[in-house]
Amino acid sequence: MTGSLISLRGVGRSFGATQALADVDLDLHAGVIGLLGPNGAGKTTLLRLLATALPPSRGKVRVLGRDVEVLAERTEIRRRLGYLPQEVGFPRGFTAFAFVDYIALLKEWADPAARHAEVRRVLDQVGLSDAATKRIRAMSGGQRRRVALAQALLGSPPVLILDEPTTGVDPEQRVTLRTVLAELARTSIVVLSTHQTEDVAALCERVVVLDRGRVRYDGAVTDLVDRAAGRVWLADQPDPAATVSWRTGTGRYRNVAAEARDDVEHVEPSLEDAYLLLRGDRSGTGIVTR
């Protein structure tokens, strides 16, 4: 496919004998793309490849038409990239302002007035303007996560790579962050990984599901949800035929099955149902694409 902002061709990444990613082909366009998958599926490895934090063992990764393997092109990518890693450590004694200011320096914001204004803008954006002078070590987990996100937003980059951006963030802030990301997605490509299917459902048009280093689904969120139509129902007991069942807050059991059923009380499937169905479905031949 042409015109993609990010493209991967036959990309693989190994760590010693462990293959974290294998034969990944993707073309990603502007908008918010969600990455779903269990722990160890390769989500973080894929995001680190896209963020130029890690080189691929095999294949070709291009971001904004530039090759991540070529030093000069990699630097150009980094000028247009915001990256939130899964785990961010903070230098001892730093305030939120000082940390984001430090990353801004590394992002070539040399002019103090412009840099400070930008630092304030991103701290405002993540709702931390009142905590700018607070030491990061004294912050809650959610606040620290927002500080880390703020540094990724510096310069409103056209490519935003976010590894679990809403982890530890309270529901109100999650809604705020979704609004921020949706706004950014008007002009940027946002690739985010998460375990929160509701974040993907709320934000993303497209979802990529990874499992054991391979792409198991790549397509529209609505298409994935549609695959679960007629396969989700409520019952008083867990159904043995269901792939997964769990007790809901009403005391009834939500059953999700690979086979459609007619004789049951169907409910509207969610993305989580569809994801669980996909994860539980081992009969398929592999990748399901649009």
Add this chain to the structure above:
Amino acid sequence: MTGWHLDDETLRRYVERIDSVAEGASVEQHVVTCERCRARVNTAAVAVDLAVVDLDAVWDRTRDAVEIPRPSVFERLLSAVGLPAHEARLVAVASAFRGVWLIGVAAVIAFAALAAKIGDTDEVWFFLAVAPAAPCLLVAVSYDRRWDPALEPEVVTPYPALRLVLLRTTAVLALALPAVLLLGLVVPGQTPFVWLLPALGFVAVVLAASTWISPPNAAATVSVAWLLAVWLVKRAHSPTVVLEARIQVAFLVLAAASFCIFVVRAHHLSQLRPRR
């Protein structure tokens, strides 16, 4: 209300916003209660085309005063010797410049120097063994993941890793070499100076090795190798053997060769850039 009013010069400085914070606060406190001076301020503001106060600018200045971290002593020192302010910040952030590291390394060197002063030849050898290792250990911790926890976001910034490493290394050397030299002055004979070239050579080896392995591992390997070499040599020679021209030239060659390897392989730099 007193009979005191703003004089023309104070008024002008206030309206043109070139007064001090204390002076401005004093003026503001006065004009709150003095209608006459308030009117004069308004008139003067119109005269200098400042009728509308730029509240955003005032607020930004206030936030600047509160939010922008004050530069550390070391950062101010770097700026004073000509490093641009933003690069001085990038250098001073390194873990190696935190007090605990500096005090720890200084204590070890001081102990070694004191032992050499009051002891016999064995203690001089001890000083020789410790002094060159200290700068290369400091360099190693100045850009390593374990002591630089914000590394992952740093890795993907466009700032050149090579420049950052060289700036931090130079700063470490500028700090460590005179300090070790000063502490070593208590050591008898020429011993205080013989470690300089070995130290430079080891720092260069650590930089070069950092393109394959982590900097602390490189520094640890170099230090252990040096300690072993000192232990082997001391059995048959006096400390002055290190002063021989051929030995000093060998360390110079080691430094130059290692630095060349580092520059050529800089894009493979471990930790500050992706592992290959």
